[in-house]
Amino acid sequence: xxxxxxxxxxxxGMLSIINLEKLLNQWAGRYNIGDNKSLKFFDYIxxxxxxxxxxxxxxxxxxxTDYLITGHSAARLYNLSISNADRLHIYALTNxxxxxxxxxxxxxxxxxSGITVIDPKHRNSIIKAQGIEEKKYIVDLIQLYLDCRALNxxxxxxxxxxxxxxxxx
Numbered sequence: 001x002x003x004x005x006x007x008x009x010x011x012x013g014m015l016s017i018i019n020l021e022k023l024l025n026q027w028a029g030r031y032n033i034g035d036n037k038s039l040k041f042f043d044y045i046x047x048x049x050x051x052x053x054x055x056x057x058x059x060x061x062x063x064x065t066d067y068l069i070t071g072h073s074a075a076r077l078y079n080l081s082i083s084n085a086d087r088l089h090i091y092a093l094t095n096x097x098x099x100x101x102x103x104x105x106x107x108x109x110x111x112x113s114g115i116t117v118i119d120p121k122h123r124n125s126i127i128k129a130q131g132i133e134e135k136k137y138i139v140d141l142i143q144l145y146l147d148c149r150a151l152n153x154x155x156x157x158x159x160x161x162x163x164x165x166x167x168x169x
Contacts, residue, residue: 034150
């Protein structure tokens with residue numbers, strides 16, 4: 001990592017990131033959100049105008065930390081809105097479909113829908129927003145950046161805004 005110009009070693013032997021943007025661009029090139037298992041749930045968004053917001057509110061109010069919002073919906077919770085994609089992406093740190101259905105009031109379906117629940121391949125790599133108590137229901141900013149870069153509907157542009165306004169800030 002030091003040879004690639006991402007990290008530096010100081011006089012005490014401690015590593016520090018010297019080029020975060022370059023590191024994340026490299027990481028994003030290797031990251032594939034499709035490596036995770038995706039579960040599709042009934043799209044209440046089209047049936048009730050504020051259904052997506054109700055699901056987000058349910059996650060926000062819950063003491064349960066099994067669900068973390070990501071993608072464009074999470075970016076909007078930080079008041080960033082490049083895309084108006086009407087999709088909701090949620091990491092579930094449980095793979096119990098019945099629990100997800102009960103907790104979030106959803107129904108699993110076989111077709112592509114507006115609500116995707118992601119069962120992460122590497123559970124320990126999905127981290128909630130650290131140090132931001134009021135955002136504990138959203139993935140970490142780096143995970144959000146990586147996920148948005150992988151999404152259609154102006155995801156790359158959304159990721160760049162996350163980099164400039166949240167990560168570098």
